[in-house]
Structures are given as structure tokens and as C-alpha cells.
Amino acid sequence: MPGQTVTLKRIDNHTVERIRYMKGKKLVIEKWAISADGKTRTVTQSGVGPDGKPVDNVLVYEKK
Numbered sequence: 001m002p003g004q005t006v007t008l009k010r011i012d013n014h015t016v017e018r019i020r021y022m023k024g025k026k027l028v029i030e031k032w033a034i035s036a037d038g039k040t041r042t043v044t045q046s047g048v049g050p051d052g053k054p055v056d057n058v059l060v061y062e063k064k
Contacts, residue, residue, distance in 0.1 A: 003022055003023045004020060004021065004022050004050075005020075005021045005024075006018060006019065006020050006021070007019045007021075011031070014033055014034045014035070014036065015031060015032065015033045015034075016031070016032045017029065017030070017031050017032075018030040018031075018032065020047075022050055026047065027047050027048055027049065027050060027055075028045055028046070028047035028048070028049065028055050029045070029046055029047050030043055030044065030045045031043070031044045038063070039062060039063045040060065040061065040062050040063070041060070041061045042058065042059070042060050042061075043057075043058070043059040043060075043061070044057070044058050045057040045058075045059070
């Protein structure tokens with residue numbers, strides 16, 4: 001999407017923070033956390049989407 005930028009910051013060995021910006025305005029903050037055994041990734045999203053609607057999600061991915 002034109003005008004969108006992203007920053008990534010390592011919080012610790014298992015967690016990363018990703019922030020999406022649109023034309024310099026902070027939209028969505030995501031935290032990606034990997035379990036100690038490496039089998040589960042949890043993504044927590046909060047903020048406002050490009051359409052102005054609130055974003056509040058928790059996504060869990062399991063490795064098979």
C-alpha cells in the first residue's frame with residue numbers, strides 16, 4: 001500500500017514488535033511471540049486499520 005512503512009524491534013529472543021505506519025501515523029502494533037519449544041507463534045494486534053476501524057486481534061499459529 002503506498003505510503004505505508006513498517007518498523008521491527010526485537011524485544012527478546014522470542015518476541016518481536018512490528019509497527020505499521022501510514023504516512024507517518026501509527027496504525028497497528030503487532031507483537032510476535034514464539035514459544036520456547038518453537039512450535040507456536042502468537043501474534044497480538046492492536047490499533048487502527050487503514051480504513052479507520054479498530055483492530056484488536058490475537059492469532060495463534062501451531063507448527064505441525
